Amino acid sequence: MADKRNATTGVTTLNGRNRVLATFTFFSMFFGAGNLIFPPFVGAQAGDHTIPASVGFIVSAVGLPILGVVAVSFAGGFERLANRVSGKFAFLLGMAIILTIGPCFAIPRTATTSFEMAVVPFTSDLSRGWTQFAYSLVFFAVSYLLSQHPEKLSKTLGRFMGPLLLALIAILFVFCVIRHPGGFAAPMGDYATGQAARGFLDGYQTMDLLAALYFGIVISANVRSMGVDDESQVRRETALAGVGTGLLLIVIYGVLAYMGAVSGSLASIDPAHDTGATVLTNLTGALFGPFGTAFVGLVFIIACLNVCTGLISTCGTYFQNHFPTVAGHRMNYRRWGAVFTVFSFVVSNAGLSMIIKVSVPVLAALYPIAIVLVALALVDRVFASRFPRVYFWTVLLTGVTAALNCVASLVAVFGGSLPWLDAALAMLPFADAQLGWLCPAIIGLAIGVVASRIRPVAGSSDRD
Known part of the structure; x- marks a missing residue:
């Protein structure tokens, strides 16, 4: 539990161990499908220009979300920030963001991405439809069970899932460095020119700036459960967890972009049809064979399960607060969570490529608004x-x-x-x-x- 109390003010703060725990919880909620598939895709296309492309990607995929966490924390919540425009705007934008990072795009993408990485390499095209249906059913059932107590996510994501994910990525990176044949391919596709600018735009695909505006709801609940009861201190602890998460993400994105560049030098891709999932499959298949493919599939399952759990918790909490009753029926947190889980299960079977294609224009519309709001708040x-x-x-x-x-x-x-x-x-x-x-x-x-x-x-x- 928190063990620091200021003798003068009586305000409780988190000790070092619990701050690290809050940071790992935040990281686990952020780091999922998009965070895994887009940095390698950047590296595979940028080739020997991966460094400027990665810098651009990190600015939008890490810098903007962490600034968002800080801005929202000290504004007293996203709704109070958006209310500075107008009350109706705050409601409409909040709904749009929640639905985007929730059941319409981000939650379904967690199941679809992990399926394509962990299961597709070991199944035939004839059985893919039913296999995806069964996998999605199990995946969402587990996520829903893990999300039943959002204020206790630090006990599962922070203590176990987050560190395990980092360990698996570290192992993959070490083997990649040891067995890299040397040299990188020339830039291709959208990264043939203007690599830094293109990387910045592709950073939108992680959806982390939008998620950052609302993930604080869940992290704040975890901070309170550790004994911090002063609201201003809760905001400070949430902001600190956000900064720590940003540092972790910078390191991980750099590692994944490097791995993508290595993969691009081993096997070329078609930027018009392939994804970051293809890039990592090519890399692990070339370096380790079927075992490597299974290993990276496990990484994807853990990461996507973490984020799916966090997103269901965030969406369920938001809708419970805003729509406690619907058509005269009481809708508590668990019922809203079940609604989002079932809806996401249906959408996830549309396939990863279609989800990404439709989400790109929507994100391109929401991101500028979010960037402007965060900039003004700062x-x-x-x-x-x-x-x-x-x-x-x-x-x-x-x-x-x-x-x-x-x-x-x-x-x-x-x-x-x-x-x-x-x-x-x-x-x-x-x-x-x-x-x-x-x-x-x-x-x-x-x-x-x-x-x-x-x-x-x-x-x-x-x-x-």
Whole structure:
């Protein structure tokens, strides 16, 4: 239990052991399907330019989520932060994020990715449908059972699953270094040029910035269960766990990107059809044969099970708080968890490639909004609180641009096109780098500053 109490303030803080435990719990909730398949895919495509590509990836896949954890922790929660735009916005964005990191994309992806890594290499195409059905059923049943007590996740994820996952990845990395034949392939696909920028954009695929905005709910519950009862200290401990998680992720992403680069030098891939799962399968198959494939499959199962459990806990807690009753029926945490588990089970059988294709445009719409909110929260005391209307205008123009990009991308995914919309979006500065939302965000910031000066907001903003 926590064993430090300030004699003057009476505030309890976590000791070193429990801070490490909270960090491993946070890490286990973050590190799952996307975190495993995208860094190797970056390395396989970037080849001898893996370092700049990895730096770009780490900035968006680690830097942004950890800043998000810090910003949300000190804002008093994501909803209090989003309320600085408006109450309706906070509700709608919260729902969109929860559904994205939950049953619509991230939760199903955990089962699908682990299945493709651990089971597909040992099954035939004829039996794949029924095998995936059976695997998903068992996978989600175990995750649901582990998620029954979200405030006690530190006892399973923090003490056992997280350290075990790190040990397995370390073993794989050591063998990869020892048996690497030397040399790396030339960059290919999307990484033929502009590797750092491309890596930054692919960092969106981990969904960690969106998850960071709500994972604090579960981590805070675990911190309280360790004896910390002062809310400001709970936020500090949650932020510290986030920073520790960020350091772990930087090391692991670097390791996985290196492994992807090694795999690319052993067996080429087709960036248009293959995934990071293919990259790791090629690597372990070339280095260790069937045993290696089974070993990395175990790594995937553990990582994906960790994240699936954390996501079910997060979504169940969110919906219990916001929708305690539906159509007159009481919906507690476990019932909401069961709903999300069953729905995710159905979606997971759509296949990994389709889940990724559909999720890309949605993430491209949500990420800019989340980035803008976090950035404003980080400068709130020195800037944004003096011009409170910057929240509304910056998010509005960013959101409109991001939504239009999402529509155009989804139409393209399903084989259609909107030439007039594509042409209009292409006119935005930095559109080639898929950062067309930057200029609208800056314009919204300027409008917000002017609007705050002309018509100040009555009363005080929701601040800590």
